[in-house]
Amino acid sequence: MTTLQRADATPLAHARAQRGLRNRSVVLVLLAALVVVAAFSLAVGAYSLSVPDLLRTLTGQGSQGENFIVLSLRLPRLTLAVLVGVAFALSGALFQTVLRNPLASPDIIGVTGGASAAAVFSMLILGFGSVATSLAAFAGAIIVACAIYLLAWRGGVVGYRFVLIGVGVAFMVQGVLGYLLSRADLNDAQGALLWLVGSVSGARWQDIAVVALVLFVLLPVIRLADGRLQALQLGDDLAASLGVGAERTRLLLLVVAVALAATATAAVGPLAFVAFVAAPIARRVLGTGGLALVPAALVGALITAVADFTAQHLLPGQLELPAGIITGAIGAPYLLWLLATSNKTGKGA
């Protein structure tokens, strides 16, 4: 039924093959970097292992001490860091793509802030334990996201309105947080503050299982929505013209993005800026206007893994920083740079 004559497609196919090659090499390089960082995280510390020792331990033939240090202390921590990195990165990438705004990331528009406020409320006021606190954080993120969506709704949701309302909500949530902390007992407040910075220390396998399960369910959804996402990048009108119901797709993908951010925040606290920077960095590395979801996820994992490793070893002695401080230190300058350059060109990443 096609009305078009076929034309010689060799140059196009060639160009696409080259793009594919570049995509694959970027993914491979990121994977390799991740493996290196992972090896460092597992091997280096107060008790350092050589590479052969590490491999031996990972295959289950280490000494009792090595097993304990690597498999019980360092591996859960690394695994959780990688998983939440992926979750945050994909959440940010979805938010930014669906709302077509580089500032639309769960940590900027108050979704992770909502999780924080709910978590601190449950810790300080209700005196909940860690599992209940995680659930509260999850609920907080969902409630805030729904509130933003409803407030931004005017017969449809437009990116910039969503972001503006989200930023407003983020400030409100900050206010609530400040109030809760100021009312709290000093010791309790200290615990809450640590949670608020975000840290993967004390990772438990049940946290890891929850994050892994959520990713296992949502990654295929994202993969299937990939064409719709690409259509949505071209604006609501063109998306509709291509056969994609913009509003419905946006809502579905926002739900996925919120679930990812909520799960990750519930597990480790609001690791600042990972969601915000991962996808733009991946796109810049690739030099593409495409989605770059896989590279974005890998960049996210890399950021959290590096941040956690740095946080553990930056300060001499037994002092350990929460990973959120490191991600914040990477993310804040990027935000400034983005604002500075987007002013020049009149558009964002």
Added chain:
Amino acid sequence: MTHQLRAEGITLGYDHTPIIDGLDFEVIPGAITVIVGANASGKSTLLKGLSRLIKPDAGQVTLGGRNIAALPGKKVATVVGLLPQQPIAPDGITVADLVGRGRYPHQGWFRQWSSTDDEIVAAAMAATNTEQLAARHLEDLSGGQRQRVWIAMALAQDPEILLLDEPTTFLDVTHQIEVLDLLLERNRQHGTTVVMVLHDLNLAARYADHLVVMRAGKIIATGAPADTLTAEIVRSAFDLEARIVPDPVCGAPMVVPIGRFHGRAADPDPAPADPAPATRSRLHQQV
């Protein structure tokens, strides 16, 4: 197989303020239909309604006799394509990537890219003379090049009926002609039905097989340009006095607007508030 695209008594509007109220409209298969009318007369709204970008508050749009709202979106997209007035592209997207996205409705769940897709994208780029731009970033192109790329994307979608909302706006006259020639060629050689909104009445008259004149959400005239574009119709559609002369290039009607300061010599009864002759000639020079 040709599909009939038809609006049956549709009421369209935003926030329940109707812009178009109970309108009937039928797209003539294989023809170039041009919709003209003053700003806010409902031209774009009609296009959006036809391509189910806005849902009618009443009435229905049918494609091949079936309500378009009940058909699967991707299926409709293989028959009807719309190029909006100001399409958006993500930063850093290359021309080839963008044009390729037009293939979306033809692809399955996992979007396997086939050699047919490649060939059709290549053909769309050849038709719009954009092959040389394939690896360039869209934001680095000139306005005329960009518009050709967007049309290439619409052609890659390979619709039977192509709707375009002001495809020549923001283009200089050379590029306007280039784009319209491209669409005419597409129509004549491939039988693609074209429906577009244009602001330039003379270009509309020249390129249209079928002209639709709208005012305040209603169609006030429709037919071949020679029958449709009369001084009375222009007056009632645009509140503008104009002389209609034959276009010296192709004989289509050409609208020559009169305005407040010109053509009064031909007017036997000038208005009493007319400026003094000295002022008039000065105005004349300015205008």
